[in-house]
Amino acid sequence: MNSSIIGKIEKARRYAAEPERVKFESLQATFHGGHDEYTMTLQGGKWHCTCHFFNSQDYGTCSHIMAMQRLLLPMLTEEAQHDHAAAAVSPVA
Numbered sequence: 331m332n333s334s335i336i337g338k339i340e341k342a343r344r345y346a347a348e349p350e351r352v353k354f355e356s357l358q359a360t361f362h363g364g365h366d367e368y369t370m371t372l373q374g375g376k377w378h379c380t381c382h383f384f385n386s387q388d389y390g391t392c393s394h395i396m397a398m399q400r401l402l403l404p405m406l407t408e409e410a411q412h413d414h415a416a417a418a419v420s421p422v423a
Contacts, residue, residue: 350404361394375409
């Protein structure tokens with residue numbers, strides 16, 4: 331194997347061990363929930379989910395968003411880590 335690619339592989343391993351190096355500015359994901367699949371988006375630090383709870387309540391969050399916040403915590407901007415409703419109920423970390 332070429333020595334330059336070996337160096338890149340090692341560097342990628344170091345980077346993967348430091349997820350705080352990455353900050354998501356936007357993202358779209360499909361979340362397989364308990365009842366259906368939902369589309370979640372993060373844009374400009376604001377989350378949105380297509381689930382019924384998110385769209386019928388005024389909390390600005392849902393279990394799918396809170397799960398994603400926990401999964402991606404070190405890679406989210408400060409704004410995306412905490413939304414006002416979820417932070418008031420329970421901390422993400």
